[in-house]
Amino acid sequence: MLYYLFQYLESEFSLTGASVFQFITFRSAMAFILSLLISTIFGKKIINYLRRQQVGETVRDLGLEGQVQKAGTPTMGGVIIILATLIPVLLLSKLGNVYIIILLITTIWMGFIGFTDDYIKVFKKDKAGLKGKFKILGQVGLGLIVGSMLYFHPDVTIKEQLPVSEQVVQVDGKKKVFGEEHKSTKTTVPFLKNNELDYAKALSFLGDGYEKYGWIVFIFVTVFIVTGVSNGANLTDGIDGLAAGSSAIMVMALAIFAWVSGNIIFADYLDVMYIPKSGEMTVFILAFAGALIGFLWYNTYPAQVFMGDTGSLTIGGIIAVIAIAIRKELLLPILAGIFVIENLSVILQVSWFKYTKKKFGEGRRIFKMSPLHHHYQKSGYHESKIVVRFWIIGILLAVFTIVTLKLR
Helix, strand or coil, rough: CCHHHHHHHHHHCCCCCCHHCCHHHHHHHHHHHHHHHHHHHHHHHHHHHHHHCCCCCCCCCCCCCHHHHHHHCCCCHHHHHHHHHHHHHHHHHHCCCCHHHHHHHHHHHHHHHHHHHHHHHCCCCCCCCCCHHHHHHHHHHHHHHHHHHHHHCCCCCCCCCHHHHCCCCCCCCCEECEECCCCCEECCCCCCCEEEEEHHHHHHHHCCHHHHHHHHHHHHHEEEHHHHHHHHHHCCCCCCCCHHHHHHHHHHHHHHHHHHCHHHHHHHHHHCCCCEEEEEHHHHHHHHHHHHHHHHHHCCCCCCCCHHHHHHHHHHHHHHHHHHHCHHHHHHHHHHHHHHHHHHHHHHHHHHHHHHHHCCCCCCCCCCCHHHHHHHHHCCCCCHHHHHHHHHHHHHHHHHHHCCCCCC
């Protein structure tokens, strides 16, 4: 809103300083500061409101140290993250930008699914919450919407670098490095020199004209990634500060990728895919990062509030959609390595238990408990130490992911 207001003031009244709102870097920095202030200042008021409404966490006794003491801690704190993200975005971003629209839909959609799950747990006293099939249905539905918008919306395009022989100096003296905007199902493959993969080629067995069906593969991949990452974030949210802190690290790395991908100069310099209009996502991403860091003020050990599925499902959905939009989803196994290992620990534990029960008559476990962070709790590590070490690993993975811009 403020972007359009100051644009009007500059064009009509030549207001001094109004042009600063044209810069993505300025609006992104303001969004970060504003979201941080909202989540820290108003976060306490929301926590007190949740406490008055007796929106407390029901804790199952799994034999973990300090677990019973957490019973009654306010949950559904993901509302803090959502509000602290949406308010700066609505104030400072270009609301007509397709990528902002997609991220707003993602936030509200996943927030609603998570809120419904928490509401059933807290107010209906049903520990199972929303049935798993409805969660999956919601995640798949979002993947279909996001995938369709990213493929069919006319504003979602890429520009590919021209071969050196076709790069020419134009009349204005600028060198034409990129071709024309066009629709594409290509994505970025890390570590390779010619690092682009076209999803449509998975259908090359259909013969000539297979490209027109590439959207099917692209949407399928989108659904898979949105579902997987949102569930990974959900599983990671098991001890104080782990999900919020790990996510903040991932999001800051994605902010760099989004800004570079949307800036034609840096896209050329770093030889990455140039995605017109995608730089505007930086405003949303930094607002989201500020909201996560502000939430950590109350969520670090001992937590005064839990994010609940309202927060964890939303966080995972947003991270997945950002990565897909900037065509860096194949970096997620590295960048979101914490989510991946938490997911894998559960899959391996359950699979091995079922296999050994069928073969030997009794189930056996790989870990003392899954997800992985609970294994370390059972091993005697304090949860604060587990969280900080996971954060350190997350930082290393984020740095390594950023280095892939030149590591080919």
